[in-house]
Amino acid sequence: MFQVGIIGAGRIGKLHAEHIQRTSMARVRSVSDVDIQNLDSWATSLHIPVVTDNYQDLLQDPEIGAVFICSPTSTHSTIIQEAAQAGKHIFCEKPVSFSVETTELALQAVREANVMLQVGFNRRFDHNFKKVRDTVQGGVIGQPQVLRITSRDPEPPSAEYVAKSGGLFMDMMIHDFDMARYVMQSEVVEVYAQGANLIDPKISEMNDIDTAVVLLTFANGAIGIIENSRKAVYGYDQRIEAFGSKGSIATENDRPSTAVISTSDGVMMDKPLYFFLERYAQAYVQEIEDFFRSIQGEFPIVCNGNDGLQAERLARAAKESLVAGRPIKLNHMNVLEAM
Incomplete structure (x- = not known):
């Protein structure tokens, strides 16, 4: 039975705590x-014995074997380095940092301490997306040619x-960059981004975009298309299609039910599940269970520090491409690998 510390008790920190308390x-x-x-009553309801405003208390506690870093992104790298030095295994929400160089420092500390680090790209654990990945990697659709992520x-x-x-690419599309690498098992060698402000003028005032399409070129020659929007009036739209030399595989949105009503007025079905807490509820549970199984040695970390680093590199390249108005090539030589 692992003893765990949660650093950061916002929405995602509380979610992880609740899921951990339900595991065996x-x-x-x-x-x-x-x-x-306002944490005491919540912690008491989950039978969490200690609440503190100093995360160092967790790192210095010899009973705690792993920490979940759910604090603001700006704190992640520092806490990862300190947790590694304290000998704790680490689960860190994405992204590790807003800077590739800062992330590399955190990963170096993880390597030197010989602890495990999992990055919180929960979509790898979604039943639909994992089926796509397993099908592609199993050769069922032949040589992958095109990947489309919405x-x-x-x-x-x-x-x-x-x-x-950190902007749309680092905050939102970073999940899709990770999913592209996960499904294709090939590094991205070129990124070309187009973006616009079509939804909320306040986002433009923050020097960010709310609509984007990114074209990826993989090392294996395949092409990827990622589309992001900050607003779909019908709900949370999460789809993937992979096309190859022998066929294709596609996943549709999860819905409250699969019922389809057909009448003379039309054909109707439920809207997609409304947001990520509903859509990826089981994926959040699965990712923490797999983290503990990896610590026990059952299998390698499913989403390690290097996966986090590569997604950040793609997000940075997309922003550079948007600003420059041209494709950006990526060199994967001498990339820091992480445990």
Whole structure:
């Protein structure tokens, strides 16, 4: 039974804590947050014995074997380095940082300490997307030729969130960059991005975009297309299609039910599940269970530090491409590998 510390008790930190308390593999021993005024009743309801406003208390606790870093992105790299030095295994929400160079420092600390690091790209654990990946890698559709990923939020985030998010490519599309590498098992060698402000003028005021299409070229010669929008009026739109020399595989949105009503007025079905907490509910559970199984040695980390690094590199290249108005080539020589 692993003893776990949660650093950062916002929405995602609380979600992970609740899921951990339901597993048979781990328990949350301590939660830290800069604001603990309203945490006591929540922690008590989950039988979490310690609440503190200093995350160092978790790192210095010899009973804690792993920490979940759910604090703001700007703190991730520092906490990863300190947690590694303290000998803790680490689960860190994405992205590791807003800077590739800063992320590399964190990954170096993980390597030197010989601890495990999993990055929170939860979509790898989604039942639909994993089926696509397994089908492609199993050779069922032959040589992969085209990958298309659609990701659209039901509502745009607040201006305050956008200002701290790192931008659409680093905050939103970074999931899709990771999914592209996961499905194709090939590095991206060129990125070409187009973007616009078509939804919320406040996002433009934050020097960001709300609509984007990115063209990827993989090392294996395949082509990828990623489309993002900050607003789809019908709900959370999450789809993937992979096309190859022997066929294709595609996934549709998860819905509250699969019922289809057909009448003289038309054909109707439920809208997609509204947001990520519903759509990826099981994926969040699966990713933490697989993290603990990896610590036990059952299999390697499914989404390691290098995966986080590569997604960040693609996000940075997309932003560079948007600004420059041209494709950006990526060199994968001498890339830091992480445990």
